[in-house]
Amino acid sequence: MIDVELGALLADASQAAAYFVDARDRAALVEAANALDFHVAAANLENAGDKAALLREIAAALEFPGGFGANWDALADSLGDLSWLSAPGYLLLLDHCADLREAAPADFATLLEILDEAARAHAGQGVPFWAVLPLASPDA
Template sequence: MTDIELGALLADASQAAAYFVDIHDRAALVEAANALDFTVAAANLAAADDKDALLEQIAEALQFPATFGGNWDALVDSLGDLSWLPAPGYVLLLDHCTDLRDAAPDDFATLLDILDEAASAHARAGVPFWALLPVTSPDA
């Protein structure tokens, strides 16, 4: 894909959701998001082996307010708001997610549902919210 195609894709809020992407496309996606003045945040999940560590990494990456409750409901609320990070769009990168997916599959499935819900909520307002999970193979 060219940068123009990536930019057009990322700008389309109706397409935004949680997606696994090839690790080799990560840099181009970040570059395209930056060109659109999107907020780009990366959560390193390498050491996140449970829900608490996962939520902590996302909260840190997106600079959640100190009042963040550290549970699924608080994640839904925080992802749906993001008023402290005003931007025309958002890209949340969840780096090194495969260990968490293997260690806590139920929590990982819940996370994906919440991310898709956040993307849908933002899309209704015309704001793209992408959650990208870079992996080494596209069929992961």
């Protein structure tokens, strides 16, 4: 069952950004995004212990075109474009991000800034771009 309010939230580009969510809410987010015909992509960051691995995982998940520069500027440019994945909205799931957050806090902070910047750029065109970082709940 799709929560109508969740679908309305995801459709609102002005609310889109990078958000930490309870991992138990992941499936509902994916279901709501699919119902909106969003492009849904998941990057598994379980083994992304550094910037290079992080960039590789995101590039693979979003099928970045060849020639991706594998640096922060290239990530920002690619996330702000996404023209090769034409869709009414985007949901990028960054699964298993906790270890990276601990191992490389500066890189993780830069990633969050770039994700928020991409969301603002897309919102300016009326297109929602959500970056969701599911975290295990402490009581799970």
